[in-house]
Amino acid sequence: MTELDSRLMNMNLSELQKEHAELLAFNEKLDRERNTYRDQASKYRRKVGMIADLFVLPGDDHELTLKAIKTIIYRVGEQ
Numbered sequence: 175m176t177e178l179d180s181r182l183m184n185m186n187l188s189e190l191q192k193e194h195a196e197l198l199a200f201n202e203k204l205d206r207e208r209n210t211y212r213d214q215a216s217k218y219r220r221k222v223g224m225i226a227d228l229f230v231l232p233g234d235d236h237e238l239t240l241k242a243i244k245t246i247i248y249r250v251g252e253q
Contacts, residue, residue, distance in 0.1 A: 221246050225246055
């Protein structure tokens with residue numbers, strides 16, 4: 175038996191409930207962080223995909239291409 179196991183075995187009900195509540199709060203915090211990172215990754219994936227689509231056909235108007243890239247970076251996924 176590990177030290178943690180023996181500590182848990184010697185806890186009373188209120189201590190176990192407190193430990194359980196702390197674990198739930200910790201898991202909720204991790205879930206919120208994961209969801210934030212997932213949403214950011216989705217936004218950046220969309221931006222990168224849209225920028226990559228600009229280069230399917232070589233364009234002669236480099237200024238227009240740069241303007242489109244800037245628009246994608248600043249506006250897509252920012253709602």
